[in-house]
Amino acid sequence: xxxxxxxxxxxxxxxxxxxxxxxxxxxxxxxxxxxxxxxxxxxxxxxxxxxxxxxxxxxxxxxxxxxxxxxxxxxxxxxxxxxxxxxxxxxxxxxxxxxxxxxxxxxxxxxxxxxxxxxxxxxxxxxxxxxxxxxxxxxxxxxxxxxxxxxxxxxxxxxxxxxxxxxxxxxxxxxxxxxxxxxxxxxxxxxxxxxxxxxxxxxxxxxxxxxxxxxxxxxxxxxxxxxxxxxxxxxxxxxxxxxxxxxxxxxxxxxxxxxx
Numbered sequence: 001x002x003x004x005x006x007x008x009x010x011x012x013x014x015x016x017x018x019x020x021x022x023x024x025x026x027x028x029x030x031x032x033x034x035x036x037x038x039x040x041x042x043x044x045x046x047x048x049x050x051x052x053x054x055x056x057x058x059x060x061x062x063x064x065x066x067x068x069x070x071x072x073x074x075x076x077x078x079x080x081x082x083x084x085x086x087x088x089x090x091x092x093x094x095x096x097x098x099x100x101x102x103x104x105x106x107x108x109x110x111x112x113x114x115x116x117x118x119x120x121x122x123x124x125x126x127x128x129x130x131x132x133x134x135x136x137x138x139x140x141x142x143x144x145x146x147x148x149x150x151x152x153x154x155x156x157x158x159x160x161x162x163x164x165x166x167x168x169x170x171x172x173x174x175x176x177x178x179x180x181x182x183x184x185x186x187x188x189x190x191x192x193x194x195x196x197x198x199x200x201x202x203x204x205x206x207x208x209x210x211x212x213x214x215x216x217x218x219x220x221x222x223x224x225x226x227x228x229x230x231x232x233x234x235x236x237x238x239x240x241x242x243x244x245x246x247x248x249x250x251x252x253x254x255x256x257x258x259x260x
Contacts, residue, residue: 070105
């Protein structure tokens, strides 16, 4: 009967195999050579990604936010629509879901509803201010009223001033402060959220078709509740009054109307 060697330097048997680590062989394996026909060419040294350049760019644009629409000159919205299955898979890895409204031709991202640790969105969206909330509610109502008319829903700075002024305590109302608050809200809605789009007319904006996705209809009740919490001691708020939308006609840059 042969004796089993106890020499630690012995090379007999599978000496390089680690029974305690079932993945040891995987760690030691050399990385597979890139298949250019399947994965495409490297876009930079050490590139292990498999998405083509245009899809990576679309993914970045979605993550950058706040939304994509069909007005983009680089056609990135159509790229997202045509490749949404692949993009949804990638975004799921980040706990994000892709929302596409093909009627309005808008695409944006929403975080999944998952109260687990380490699943927060990459860049948490800033909370809406009171003034933005008031404007978004009015803008959403105005946009809904214009649906199917063939006209863009537009709003002017004078309309916004009247909206905000209507919710300011008369005893604390100051024309300059109201203007400052309105202009600050306008800047954020134009520059950060892109929910007010510029026109050829100064201080007149088109309400973005992305608003219904950024502010889903079922969320309006929550906004009204929030507004009521900001009301005076009586708890009463003036009802928003909007004119009937005009019949469809050629749209001009000065299609604004009084919505206060």
